[in-house]
Amino acid sequence: MLGVLGGMGPLATVDFLTKLIENTPASCDQDHIETIVSSASHTPDRSSAIIGTGEDPYPHMKKALVGLERCGADIIAIPCNTAHYWHAALQKETKLPILHIVDAVVDQFESSRCNNGVVGILATTGTIQAGVYQTRLLNRGYGYVAPALHSQSDVMHAIRLVKAGQLALASKILSVQARLLMDAGCTVIAMACTEIPLALADISSDLAPFLVDPTKALARACIQAAGLEPVKLSVI
Amino acid sequence: MLGVLGGMGPLATVDFLTKLIENTPASCDQDHIETIVSSASHTPDRSSAIIGTGEDPYPHMKKALVGLERCGADIIAIPCNTAHYWHAALQKETKLPILHIVDAVVDQFESSRCNNGVVGILATTGTIQAGVYQTRLLNRGYGYVAPALHSQSDVMHAIRLVKAGQLALASKILSVQARLLMDAGCTVIAMACTEIPLALADISSDLAPFLVDPTKALARACIQAAGLEPVKLSVI
Numbered sequence: 152m153l154g155v156l157g158g159m160g161p162l163a164t165v166d167f168l169t170k171l172i173e174n175t176p177a178s179c180d181q182d183h184i185e186t187i188v189s190s191a192s193h194t195p196d197r198s199s200a201i202i203g204t205g206e207d208p209y210p211h212m213k214k215a216l217v218g219l220e221r222c223g224a225d226i227i228a229i230p231c232n233t234a235h236y237w238h239a240a241l242q243k244e245t246k247l248p249i250l251h252i253v254d255a256v257v258d259q260f261e262s263s264r265c266n267n268g269v270v271g272i273l274a275t276t277g278t279i280q281a282g283v284y285q286t287r288l289l290n291r292g293y294g295y296v297a298p299a300l301h302s303q304s305d306v307m308h309a310i311r312l313v314k315a316g317q318l319a320l321a322s323k324i325l326s327v328q329a330r331l332l333m334d335a336g337c338t339v340i341a342m343a344c345t346e347i348p349l350a351l352a353d354i355s356s357d358l359a360p361f362l363v364d365p366t367k368a369l370a371r372a373c374i375q376a377a378g379l380e381p382v383k384l385s386v387i
Numbered sequence: 388m389l390g391v392l393g394g395m396g397p398l399a400t401v402d403f404l405t406k407l408i409e410n411t412p413a414s415c416d417q418d419h420i421e422t423i424v425s426s427a428s429h430t431p432d433r434s435s436a437i438i439g440t441g442e443d444p445y446p447h448m449k450k451a452l453v454g455l456e457r458c459g460a461d462i463i464a465i466p467c468n469t470a471h472y473w474h475a476a477l478q479k480e481t482k483l484p485i486l487h488i489v490d491a492v493v494d495q496f497e498s499s500r501c502n503n504g505v506v507g508i509l510a511t512t513g514t515i516q517a518g519v520y521q522t523r524l525l526n527r528g529y530g531y532v533a534p535a536l537h538s539q540s541d542v543m544h545a546i547r548l549v550k551a552g553q554l555a556l557a558s559k560i561l562s563v564q565a566r567l568l569m570d571a572g573c574t575v576i577a578m579a580c581t582e583i584p585l586a587l588a589d590i591s592s593d594l595a596p597f598l599v600d601p602t603k604a605l606a607r608a609c610i611q612a613a614g615l616e617p618v619k620l621s622v623i
Binding site: 160168187191193195 | 454
């Protein structure tokens with residue numbers, strides 16, 4: 152049984168669950184993976200905690216993890232990039248394997264694209280400051296580019312717009328930032344905050360083939376961990 | 388904390404969670420209701436069990452309920468109309484209140500429409516045969532019309548098409564059936580299988596004002612049970 156440490160935010164969790172269903176080879180309800188989801192939406196803001204301006208979310212995450220364990224989860228996924236700052240600490244709390252979203256992204260690259268590319272990171276300021284992507288990408292032989300400081304505050308603004316339901320404006324801002332990263336030499340862009348694919352999902356621009364959705368990569372990693380072969384992809 | 392006994396089917400649970408989020412008055416993650424979801428997708432088909440051709444789903448539902456209780460749920464919702472056949476039995480297993488989807492629908496009528504109408508029931512054959520809606524509607528002063536036998540098999544076929552992702556054809560069949568129920572004197576149509584609103588959601592026809600979405604009604608009942616005022620509705 153898959154345990155989902157979710158609610159960060161609630162809409163991103165629903166997006167993850169949708170991608171889990173869409174990528175599962177299934178023709179009826181019973182073909183789908185049994186899942187227990189803890190939507191711990193009261194968890195304090197992860198980004199604020201990392202940059203030192205907010206309450207510590209860790210006790211909330213730990214409590215949700217214990218609940219999932221008690222419900223019989225065999226493996227854990229966290230559909231929130233920023234929350235992966237606490238991945239190692241959470242992993243120490245449990246014997247259950249906690250999949251890492253960056254590993255899921257890199258595994259996806261390796262199974263379907265050229266290796267050793269340069270990854271542009273669109274993410275919360277917390278994710279960037281915590282180095283969630285950078286360390287793991289470098290360890291696995293990838294370069295990266297993160298937005299410049301003033302660009303990063305635009306990205307963060309767009310993420311907050313998604314959380315408030317203003318997708319159109321968010322999409323506009325994020326497209327500009329993605330293009331800047333491509334101009335800076337990136338070969339692919341990781342939409343490394345679960346809110347970003349919600350705003351960039353419908354993009355039919357020339358950017359689309361270069362956008363990688365970590366939420367989808369994590370969903371597919373969960374399907375593989377359950378011993379199933381995810382449905383074939385046209386693009387990542 | 389809201390406990391969701393879900394996975395029947397998985398997509399309907401995601402639809403319920405989306406409606407829970409959309410109907411919650413929230414401006415940030417932390418405003419949303421803490422939720423634990425058991426997506427017990429391996430639960431055998433409810434309709435087949437009721438009509439006597441399939442395995443008993445009750446042990447699966449009971450196990451999921453116990454899991455939710457153990458995780459600290461305070462109240463339970465089941466986003467599957469047919470599963471309400473086992474509502475009374477499940478309620479006997481736990482001290483936690485289990486909201487009833489038909490009560491949620493009737494409460495919605497009473498807060499926003501004229502009382503004592505006639506409700507057309509679009510549902511699985513299991514839901515119809517079990518009388519999930521009929522008994523409760525009559526007890527609360529409502530009449531009802533269920534489709535004739537041959538129409539009911541069309542409805543069931545459409546529901547299976549939704550589960551298989553063929554929304555366009557399903558929408559066509561269900562629109563025809565909804566119109567037949569209106570012609571038979573119904574004042575409102577309950578889309579009483581969680582798959583049906585997925586197929587009829589985008590309908591921009593003259594039927595739209597008469598379609599009631601029990602999934603949404605249940606989501607709003609959960610929000611009220613959490614002590615919050617659901618966001619205002621233009622139509623039910």
